[in-house]
Structures are given as structure tokens and as C-alpha cells.
Amino acid sequence: MLKDLLKPEILDLIEAHRWTDLRDVLADWPAPEIADLVLHLRKEDRVLLFRALPRGTATDVFSHLELEQQDDLLRDLTDEETRHLLADLPPDDRTHLLEELPGQATQRMLNLLGPADLKEARWLLGYPEESVGRLMTPDYVAVRPEWSVREALSHIRVQGKDSETINRIFVTDERWYLLDDIELRHFILAPPNATVADIMDQSVVSVSAFAHREEAVNAIRRYDQFVLPVVDSDGVLVGIVTVDDVLDVQEEETTEDFHRVASVGPVRMSLREAPFQVLYRARIGWLLVLVFMNIFSGAGIAAFEETIQAVVALVFFLPLLIDSGGNAGSQSATLMIRAMATGDVRMGDWFKLLSKELAVALAIGLTMAVGVSMIAYFRAPEVIAVVAITMTIIVLVGSLIGMSLPFVFTRLGWDPATASAPLITSLADISGVMIYFSIATWYLGIGG
Amino acid sequence: MLKDLLKPEILDLIEAHRWTDLRDVLADWPAPEIADLVLHLRKEDRVLLFRALPRGTATDVFSHLELEQQDDLLRDLTDEETRHLLADLPPDDRTHLLEELPGQATQRMLNLLGPADLKEARWLLGYPEESVGRLMTPDYVAVRPEWSVREALSHIRVQGKDSETINRIFVTDERWYLLDDIELRHFILAPPNATVADIMDQSVVSVSAFAHREEAVNAIRRYDQFVLPVVDSDGVLVGIVTVDDVLDVQEEETTEDFHRVASVGPVRMSLREAPFQVLYRARIGWLLVLVFMNIFSGAGIAAFEETIQAVVALVFFLPLLIDSGGNAGSQSATLMIRAMATGDVRMGDWFKLLSKELAVALAIGLTMAVGVSMIAYFRAPEVIAVVAITMTIIVLVGSLIGMSLPFVFTRLGWDPATASAPLITSLADISGVMIYFSIATWYLGIGG
Structure with missing residues (x-):
């Protein structure tokens, strides 16, 4: 099979970097066979071939690659290319990909998804129900410790337009390990030639993406913060939770507690809107148990x-x-x-x-x-x-x-x-x- | 968590009264955790540890203690130490402290405040109990619409050092009528030669200083804001309330509701700390009424x-x-x-x-x-x-x-x-x- 793939004329096209001609030749090859071909190319050729493929074919081929090859490829693609790729992947393949990739790749990926996909991705990523992972957003700005304050500020200007909040800037190393968090005002108040490292205070409170969302509520309350960084199990920054989300969570949790204290089951919607069946179900269970008690x-x-x-x-x-x-x-x-x-x-x-x-x-x-x-x-x-x-x-x-x-x-x-x-x-x-x-x-x- | 705090080496340092070494160990601990540590020390050790802390840290730690511990600590501090502590506390925390302390302690404290702080404290105290006025802090930064963004930013740099939050900048006219609020990031993202008026969106949500504090809670929740301007009855900007204060208020109000639903009167302190008489008084009233009913x-x-x-x-x-x-x-x-x-x-x-x-x-x-x-x-x-x-x-x-x-x-x-x-x-x-x-x-x- 492989021998068929690596016919001399194909190898010649690759050697000559004639990607457009190659695309035409591959036009009616099945995706798994193109994937096999990709596997046997030199690393630097892979991304070039990949780029030459029509978008739909590229996504199909990507699905048929091993995780490691996927990871390698993703590193070499531009953000734009990655976004297209992710958007086109079937949801379950995307989950699998996001789940298995190392932390820093996951977080780059989350950054690239649009808001609609994001909700799905968080769910797909397998964060447990009521976990911090379900609550977080990847809209934050991160800088490196070695940058100057001036460089950081211009990065903030560019990145900040999309960010849910830039009041707090996060410092990570090149592998996206969370090092520190710095309030935006410290950048404004610092001399422009200072480095980010100079204004770091080496103290950051973060919460795990797998923790129960009540932990985020408690941390935000306890540390009087508006924004809290979320890390995966390796300490890699994967998102943030903001106090407005936390206020909503807190209200839901408190309502649940109120209801429980009165032996009412979960209602999870406006009382005015709640239909008959929801209210009946929420109330009858404990009442019957208590009658028999x-x-x-x-x-x-x-x-x-x-x-x-x-x-x-x-x-x-x-x-x-x-x-x-x-x-x-x-x-x-x-x-x-x-x-x-x-x-x-x-x-x-x-x-x-x-x-x-x-x-x-x-x-x-x-x-x-x-x-x-x-x-x-x-x-x-x-x-x-x-x-x-x-x-x-x-x-x-x-x-x-x-x-x-x-x-x-x-x-x-x-x-x-x-x-x-x-x-x-x-x-x-x-x-x-x-x-x-x-x-x-x-x-x-x-x-x- | 506490077990982590009370590591053997920490306990040893305390036992040996090696406060300077302990200070170095605690240098990058978050204030709430140092506060937890303080809570678990003997009373006589508390003031010693507290004195060893750098001034800023000491104030932060103080803010995170329960009222009773604050009272105890204050009794043991010299007048000089108390004055420093009070001067460094954020105004809203100071008001809260002055409101809740027993009469003679409040009196002593008011005597120790400098004339400027005193005026501020009295002024803050003039609003009705549970009003927004009691919750607000006057530490905000305001700019004028005719200023350029560059001028505004340098004003923010100077004023911002004392401000509880400069994430949101307020725009007022020369009589301090509130015109608008602008997020700091808009100043960063705007061309420096634009005027403040150019980046105003003419939409600001404010709350009256005389309104019940629950109104501030609801407004902050409703508009997903971290900071809310407080105006007097003429629309003049007199202060701000921040979401961290609001979270505390919300918790207090919710706890009051929980207690009421179980026919428990106001407790207004940690259940762990609440003395016998407080609990007895909170519970006996309704129970007797119900017996007679x-x-x-x-x-x-x-x-x-x-x-x-x-x-x-x-x-x-x-x-x-x-x-x-x-x-x-x-x-x-x-x-x-x-x-x-x-x-x-x-x-x-x-x-x-x-x-x-x-x-x-x-x-x-x-x-x-x-x-x-x-x-x-x-x-x-x-x-x-x-x-x-x-x-x-x-x-x-x-x-x-x-x-x-x-x-x-x-x-x-x-x-x-x-x-x-x-x-x-x-x-x-x-x-x-x-x-x-x-x-x-x-x-x-x-x-x-």
C-alpha cells in the first residue's frame, strides 16, 4: 500500500515543492491514504502539503493522523489555519483532540475558538458538570516576564480588544505555565522601560479547571479579586473566570440551598416560568418520604x-x-x-x-x-x-x-x-x- | 488548608519567637492565609507576629481578620501603631470597623485619626445604616471631558496610586456632576490625542448614596460591572462601590434571609465566634411566640x-x-x-x-x-x-x-x-x- 503511495511521480512533486500540482494529483485520493502519505514526509514538508489541500480534505486528513502528528502539525499552522481546522472538525474528534493534547496546545486552541464553539468546547473538553472549566473563558491577555512594560502595553493594546477583561494581565512562560498576575494599572504606573518581571509580585491565586465552581466563588470572595486565572493539572493557564459569572453561580448555588432547606428539589429556572410538572416533581418526592417517616x-x-x-x-x-x-x-x-x-x-x-x-x-x-x-x-x-x-x-x-x-x-x-x-x-x-x-x-x- | 499553614517549621519559628525569620517566610503568602495563621496563634503571640509584618501586609492581614480579633489586636497595639494601621486601611474597611467596634474602641479610634481622615470617616458614617453611603469609598479617579487622553492618563498615573480601583475612570464636569464612566482599557486603546469626550459613550449607571445597599448589589449584578459610581441627590459623584464589597453585602443579606426562614434573629458574626448570649437571643424570641401560637x-x-x-x-x-x-x-x-x-x-x-x-x-x-x-x-x-x-x-x-x-x-x-x-x-x-x-x-x- 505504502509503496503505491510513494510512487516516483508523487515523490518528485514533493521534492520539487510543486504543491499545487500535488493537490490535483491527490484530489481523488481517500483521506486515510493522504494521511499515510503525510506521515511519511519530512516534518517540514508536512505542513506545506497540508496547506495545499482543499479545506475539507485537510480536515479529513487531520482526523486520520495520530495524536502526535496532529500536535506537530498544529504547532506549525498559523492561528487562522488552526481556527479553520478546528471549526471544520466533527465535534467528537475535536473533543478527543482537545482532551489529549498537552495543556499549552489546549489553551492555544481554546483561544482560537469563536464564542459559540467555546461553550460547546468546554462541554466537549470533558470538564465535569458544575466545574470551573465549564465557567471559564479564554479571553485574557498574557505577557512574558522578559518583556518590557512598553512591549507588554502594546501587546495589551492589540490583544485587549477581544478580551473579556484586561484589568488583570497574566504572566506565563513560553510553555504557558502561569507565573503571576498583574493589575493593568501597574503597567500604567510603571516606568515604560522596566521589565514585566520587575513589576511581578510572585503571588498569584489560581483555581483548577476541574475544581467545583463553588471553589472559584470562594476564592474570588476570599481574595477580593474580580478575575481569577484557571489552570489545568500541569499549572498551564487555560482560562479565566470573572466575578460576574461568579455572582450568577453564587445566586444559583444559594437558591439550591434555600430550596434544599425546605425539602424542595432542583427547579433551575424562574419560578414564574416553571411549568406545573417541574414544580410538582421538585416538591412531591420529599413530601412522600416524610409522610412515610x-x-x-x-x-x-x-x-x-x-x-x-x-x-x-x-x-x-x-x-x-x-x-x-x-x-x-x-x-x-x-x-x-x-x-x-x-x-x-x-x-x-x-x-x-x-x-x-x-x-x-x-x-x-x-x-x-x-x-x-x-x-x-x-x-x-x-x-x-x-x-x-x-x-x-x-x-x-x-x-x-x-x-x-x-x-x-x-x-x-x-x-x-x-x-x-x-x-x-x-x-x-x-x-x-x-x-x-x-x-x-x-x-x-x-x-x- | 490549615494543616499546610501550620507546617512544623512555621510552628518552630513561632515557638522560638523568631519573628524576623517568620516575616521572611511569610513574605509571599497571600494576606488571607497569614490572617488564618494569626487566628490560630495564642493571643500574646498574635500582636508579636503582627508587629513583625511589613506595614502594608499588616494592614491587609488586619482587613481579613474577624471583628473580634481586630478588636483584640487593637487593644494590644500602641496608639502610634493603631494610627498607622487606620491610616493605611482602605476607607470602606475603616468605616466598617468603626461602625462595628464597641463604642469606647470607636471613640479611641476616632481620636487617633488625623483631621482629614476623621472628616472622611464622619462623612462616611453620616449615611443611614445599610445604605450605599456606608459601603462606598471616595478613592476613585475622575477626569474632565475636555482633557486629551494623554492628559487623562498622566492624571490617572498620579491619582491612581491611592485609588481602590482605577479600572474604571469617571468623567465629571467642574462641579463634579457625574457625566460618564470609561474603562481604563479604553484610555490605553485610544489614540493619545483624542479627547476624553471622544471616548465617552454617554451611558452610565449610578446608585444613590442614600439607597439601600441591596440596590447596589442588584445594579452590579444586573449590569455585570465591577465598580459602580455613587451620587448624592444632586447627581454629584461622591464615591464608588466595588464588587468585592457587594459580594460581602450579598453574603450577609443572604445569611439574614436563611436565618429568618428558620425563625432565627440576626447573628451578624461568625457562628464559630458567636457567644452564648447572641445565639440564645437570636433563637428564643420566635420559639416562645410559636409556643404560645x-x-x-x-x-x-x-x-x-x-x-x-x-x-x-x-x-x-x-x-x-x-x-x-x-x-x-x-x-x-x-x-x-x-x-x-x-x-x-x-x-x-x-x-x-x-x-x-x-x-x-x-x-x-x-x-x-x-x-x-x-x-x-x-x-x-x-x-x-x-x-x-x-x-x-x-x-x-x-x-x-x-x-x-x-x-x-x-x-x-x-x-x-x-x-x-x-x-x-x-x-x-x-x-x-x-x-x-x-x-x-x-x-x-x-x-x-
Whole structure:
């Protein structure tokens, strides 16, 4: 096969660099065979032959090359040629190419894609859903440390027209490893003959393209920056995320948390626009789970039927007592969930916070015991002690459940906000029913 | 992360009080990480490390500490050190500090400020709490429309050194009326002989110094800007707000909303740092209110004592039914509260959303009626019809309460998030008890 390809007349045309004639000869060759031919040329001839091919054929041939040859070829093509090539490649070939190429080639490629392709490319590049890679844009300006400030500024003038933001300029070496970031104003304020290296402060905060987008949010917040460089696993600069994208992400994440805290599933659209089915699906799941969980509260009550029939007045205090446990627990859970979302509280803080929670919950429980005793005094004085003791214990137990569940869920790899108010309420109900009627049965000496 | 900070060599340097060596090690650490390190030192070591830091770094680190640590540090610094620190802080951070510190500390601080800073601080303090005026900084650069780009750039070079941000330059007339805003890059990209008027686009979004700070948040989000000019009631430029301040405000406001939804009052500090009294006060108020509200549930139960004594099995389903109303209501309320906070839903949308809410709630109620019927089938088949009808009505009523209350509260001038999950739960309990036992009494033909 190869021997057929390398017929003398073909070799002569190549030798003579008669690319136009060669194109005519190759016009009806299948792409895989042209690819084979390309493989057997000297490196410097490859790009010349490649350029001579019609655009569609060139793309086909490119698809049939090995990754290494593709990489070599790309290095020798102009930006314009590369852009055409990428635009013409079938999406899956493009993904494969972008995925497998070394970091600096990937980032050059991303720079060349138009905005519409970019969205697709980020998706195609295989960055996980909700990752920084999905959020980033390649519209930034990078300079080299050895350039003078004057050179850098004229590079910025040329490149800056397309850039999402040039308020922050990035410094990379020739392999696109991120070295530093410098605010544009430092270029303006520096003497024009200084080098970029002179105004570098050797301190740059970056985020991995594979990190969860919340990490970008936190980094931008923490370091008070408007723009954050994104690097791949080799430390090669592949894009930037800007604070306006982050604000949108933050709003989405916060809305998700709000919904979770109320046991609502993902809605992911305007509430005004959300159709019936989306709202129904988002709400029914947890509600049904909670109904079946509440069988246990019912079972608890059934177990104490004798006690209830002996002192029906006990039922008067039932919603009041079990709600209090749920309410105190919801408070604790929400305080924790929010503190975990903002990074104020971490997994390791559980034990440290436990003693404070116990103290606060005990104080709240005792205060509410006084309140419920006053109600019992007017209503059913025979159960004052029962409801007061029950209230204290229920608030304590509810708070502990509420405070701990977000940590437990985090440990299980779930979102801490899964410890929703309705879930806490149900758990507090179940424990509340057991505590209340156990104390009542024991204190009032009912049954055997 | 912290483990990285507390490497053995760092700990050794601290132990040995070798502050100068430590300073060298910390030279290229970002300020927030040094702040983390400071947080984990003994109190007596903190001020020593702090004194060892270069002045600029010390100020940055100070900005990243929690208020309490700032207060502690300030107590241990000499007047001279405090004056330097305050003079170096960006004005908006300084205002925030002065606002939040206990009275006597603020007083001491104001005494230490130079007359110029003092005037600025007082002026900044004159705007209402939570207003844009409290958030803004006067560190901006303004140019005149008749200047050439060259003149403007040299003005920016001189003024820019003190400015919080010069990424956006403001154009004013000689009376400081705000005319336009121009991004720094347009100055870089424009021909030096053009006038500022030539590169003006006559479009500027500004916010009033007296507006609520949430307005600045919304404007920055809406217009994807990093910096927003602040004007007084005459349209005179008085300052700027930057997106980093806005991110902090947004986080605070969102945390307040989260807490309100769980009936927790304002905490306004790190949960880890919050002392016992703050947490107790934030939580006890609503819990007590809700206990007394739940008397009505109890009274409802008492009114139906005869029904309960006739069919004690009804109590089995009590928590399950009333919780379902509360859960569905909490979902509706939270969906509305969040949509109102993000601006997705406004006051006028209530009626439009009502019919969708009714449809969704009815579908959810019917689904859950099927669920509870299955439970009743095995447990107490004589009440299947009662619990199924009750479930449907309770879910419908709970959802309507939950959906409408945020609108009612907004109309009353309160925060919609006051329609908290615990409040909705209590209201759903009261209506649930009445609905359940009314239907049971009527259906089972109990009493007269």
C-alpha cells in the first residue's frame, strides 16, 4: 500500500515543492491514504502539503493522523489555519483532540475558538458538570516576564480588544505555565522601560479547571479579586473566570440551598416560568418520604394509646411540644448549613461547636419549659411537671439532631442542606412523641 | 488548608519567637492565609507576629481578620501603631470597623485619626445604616471631558496610586456632576490625542448614596460591572462601590434571609465566634411566640376531645397530617421568598402565581392522599376516607398559606422571609387540627 503511495511521480512533486500540482494529483485520493502519505514526509514538508489541500480534505486528513502528528502539525499552522481546522472538525474528534493534547496546545486552541464553539468546547473538553472549566473563558491577555512594560502595553493594546477583561494581565512562560498576575494599572504606573518581571509580585491565586465552581466563588470572595486565572493539572493557564459569572453561580448555588432547606428539589429556572410538572416533581418526592417517616410518630402514639386514654389532656400539648423540638432543630440546622456554605464552619468544627450548642439549647429548653408550664397551669395543672421536663428534653434533642445532621450528611457525601427543616421536624416529632409519652406514663404512673 | 499553614517549621519559628525569620517566610503568602495563621496563634503571640509584618501586609492581614480579633489586636497595639494601621486601611474597611467596634474602641479610634481622615470617616458614617453611603469609598479617579487622553492618563498615573480601583475612570464636569464612566482599557486603546469626550459613550449607571445597599448589589449584578459610581441627590459623584464589597453585602443579606426562614434573629458574626448570649437571643424570641401560637392547636384538640376518645386511632395520623400541611407550606413559602429575594417574583405576581400554586398543591395533595390511604388501609381502615380527604385539604391550605404569607408580609413592610418554616408549620398545625377533627367528627358521625 505504502509503496503505491510513494510512487516516483508523487515523490518528485514533493521534492520539487510543486504543491499545487500535488493537490490535483491527490484530489481523488481517500483521506486515510493522504494521511499515510503525510506521515511519511519530512516534518517540514508536512505542513506545506497540508496547506495545499482543499479545506475539507485537510480536515479529513487531520482526523486520520495520530495524536502526535496532529500536535506537530498544529504547532506549525498559523492561528487562522488552526481556527479553520478546528471549526471544520466533527465535534467528537475535536473533543478527543482537545482532551489529549498537552495543556499549552489546549489553551492555544481554546483561544482560537469563536464564542459559540467555546461553550460547546468546554462541554466537549470533558470538564465535569458544575466545574470551573465549564465557567471559564479564554479571553485574557498574557505577557512574558522578559518583556518590557512598553512591549507588554502594546501587546495589551492589540490583544485587549477581544478580551473579556484586561484589568488583570497574566504572566506565563513560553510553555504557558502561569507565573503571576498583574493589575493593568501597574503597567500604567510603571516606568515604560522596566521589565514585566520587575513589576511581578510572585503571588498569584489560581483555581483548577476541574475544581467545583463553588471553589472559584470562594476564592474570588476570599481574595477580593474580580478575575481569577484557571489552570489545568500541569499549572498551564487555560482560562479565566470573572466575578460576574461568579455572582450568577453564587445566586444559583444559594437558591439550591434555600430550596434544599425546605425539602424542595432542583427547579433551575424562574419560578414564574416553571411549568406545573417541574414544580410538582421538585416538591412531591420529599413530601412522600416524610409522610412515610411520620408513620413512626403515629406508631409511637399508638404504643401509648392507654396513656392517652387515661389522660386525654396530654394530647392538648402534643403539637406544641413536638413543634418546639422541630423549630429549635430547624434553627440549629439552618445556622450550621449556612455557616458551612459560607466556609465559616468546617467538618472538623462539630465537636468544638457541640458544647456551645448544648448550653444554648439547654437555656432555650428551660425558658420554653417556663412558658409551657404557665400554659399548663391554667389548662391542666396535673401535667405541669410532665410538659416542663418534656419541653426541656425535646428542645435539647431537637437541637442536637439539627446541629449534627448537616455534618453527618456532609460525611456521607451529600449536601449538608439535605438536613432540611421538614426532615428535622419529622425526626423531632418521632423522638418528641416517644419522650413525651414515656415521661407521662412514668410520671403519672399509668399502665404496668 | 490549615494543616499546610501550620507546617512544623512555621510552628518552630513561632515557638522560638523568631519573628524576623517568620516575616521572611511569610513574605509571599497571600494576606488571607497569614490572617488564618494569626487566628490560630495564642493571643500574646498574635500582636508579636503582627508587629513583625511589613506595614502594608499588616494592614491587609488586619482587613481579613474577624471583628473580634481586630478588636483584640487593637487593644494590644500602641496608639502610634493603631494610627498607622487606620491610616493605611482602605476607607470602606475603616468605616466598617468603626461602625462595628464597641463604642469606647470607636471613640479611641476616632481620636487617633488625623483631621482629614476623621472628616472622611464622619462623612462616611453620616449615611443611614445599610445604605450605599456606608459601603462606598471616595478613592476613585475622575477626569474632565475636555482633557486629551494623554492628559487623562498622566492624571490617572498620579491619582491612581491611592485609588481602590482605577479600572474604571469617571468623567465629571467642574462641579463634579457625574457625566460618564470609561474603562481604563479604553484610555490605553485610544489614540493619545483624542479627547476624553471622544471616548465617552454617554451611558452610565449610578446608585444613590442614600439607597439601600441591596440596590447596589442588584445594579452590579444586573449590569455585570465591577465598580459602580455613587451620587448624592444632586447627581454629584461622591464615591464608588466595588464588587468585592457587594459580594460581602450579598453574603450577609443572604445569611439574614436563611436565618429568618428558620425563625432565627440576626447573628451578624461568625457562628464559630458567636457567644452564648447572641445565639440564645437570636433563637428564643420566635420559639416562645410559636409556643404560645400552638396553644390554638391545643385548643382545637381540646374542642374535639370527645371525637378523640371515641376513635383514639385518629391520633395516630395527627403528626403525619399536620406535618404534611406544614411541609408543603414551607416549600411554597421558601420558593416565594427566594424568588422575591432574587427579583424573579414581585408583589404584583401573586395573583398570576396563585392558579399555578393551586394546581400544583392539589396534585401534591391527591398524591399524598393516596400515600396516607395506603397507611390507613393497614392500620385503621375505618378512617381511610377521613385521612385521605383531610390530607388533600390540609396540603392545599398549607400551600396557600405558605405561598401568600410572603406577599402579605411584604405588603406590611416586613421582610418576606419572616414567613418562616416554623411559622408556616404552626399555622398549618392550627388549621390542620381543625380540618382533621371537623371532618372526622362529621364523617364518623360522632357527637351531636
